[in-house]
Ligand SMILES: Nc1ncnc2c1ncn2[C@@H]1O[C@H](COP(=O)(O)OP(=O)(O)O)[C@@H](O)[C@H]1O
């Protein structure tokens with residue numbers, strides 16, 4: 192069994208691409224840690240550094256309390272499963288699974304027994320004498336998993352092992368991985384870009400974007416109490432509303448989040464009032480999940496946004512409404528381009544002046560392509576735009592397209608972020 196500690200670990204690829212930027216992370220003994228993030232954010236790079244398949248550019252990697260930066264992959268006692276778990280095509284399932292033990296010159300009787308036992312746990316005992324070419328994708332991944340586990344490594348590394356499977360098989364194998372890995376008690380680092388996989392499998396989730404750690408915590412912590420706007424948006428099953436608001440304190444009577452055409456009042460008794468008041472006069476970002484918003488009757492006296500229903504969308508278990516209400520949407524704040532950040536890394540982090548110069552030299556970021564429910568109108572430098580408010584209507588479409596909409600707001604679930612995307616009110620960790 193093994194702990195994994197990343198202490199300020201960075202990876203710059205030859206050519207200067209900063210794939211992992213000063214990562215600090217720890218996987219406890221027996222923990223199931225999931226690395227989650229969009230494609231290209233550095234997950235595989237990080238996993239490959241832990242496996243010893245990539246050098247660590249700077250920082251320290253500790254495995255089981257031992258400094259492992261220079262340790263050869265074979266001395267790390269790790270087993271890895273990849274997206275398309277490459278198997279030996281000319282060996283049977285049995286031959287594939289027993290291979291690591293044969294290499295280790297284990298007792299043949301023990302090998303036989305262990306392979307049979309494991310193949311039963313993985314539901315592939317019927318296929319032991321078949322070659323990989325005759326198996327389904329799901330069966331092949333089970334064999335790959337079996338081959339990795341068979342030797343009982345102290346650390347298990349999995350890189351998107353389910354992403355080539357169809358939805359049904361993915362769900363089935365997901366549950367099996369969870370119970371198998373937990374019954375073995377082996378520390379596991381599991382990479383995925385799928386938030387459902389992360390939320391269902393993980394003891395803790397580490398969320399990455401552009402090589403930078405965004406948040407780490409239990410699934411409940413990172414979902415309900417995200418540390419950054421990126422985490423909030425990435426973990427939302429429906430698109431997160433991210434809105435620009437200015438903080439005001441009219442006559443000091445209360446705090447006002449001023450969205451332009453709409454305002455939300457926060458009383459001084461709100462536990463977040465003090466930290467919000469530190470931002471008076473500034474623009475902040477307010478995050479609202481569609482399920483914090485709901486249609487309310489005219490008699491409703493709580494905080495509301497008024498608007499007009501532009502479209503309704505059926506999602507089977509619920510309806511979503513796109514409500515025109517003159518609010519200003521903000522793009523999810525992201526770390527700057529990794530190619531520019533890499534320059535100063537080895538020596539020092541660029542100071543304010545260098546950074547300002549770099550920013551001027553950087554090409555203007557291309558605005559994201561407008562989503563179908565967003566109007567093209569640009570409100571500011573490409574990161575702000577008018578957009579519909581996305582509201583969870585519920586299982587019945589109480590509104591109709593084109594009608595006025597009164598949207599009730601659950602103020603206790605507002606998420607408040609600084610312009611750089613960090614939380615204004617500290618998350619509980
Ligand atoms: N050998 C390499 N040389 C240069 N850049 C690389 C190399 N491998 C990966 N990258 C870049 O590093 C970034 C992170 O890649 P990767 O770790 O594979 O991301 P993920 O697994 O999260 O999709 C990507 O932009 C990728 O293009």
Ligand SMILES: [Mg+2]
Pocket residue numbers: 234235236350
């Ligand atoms: Mg990858």
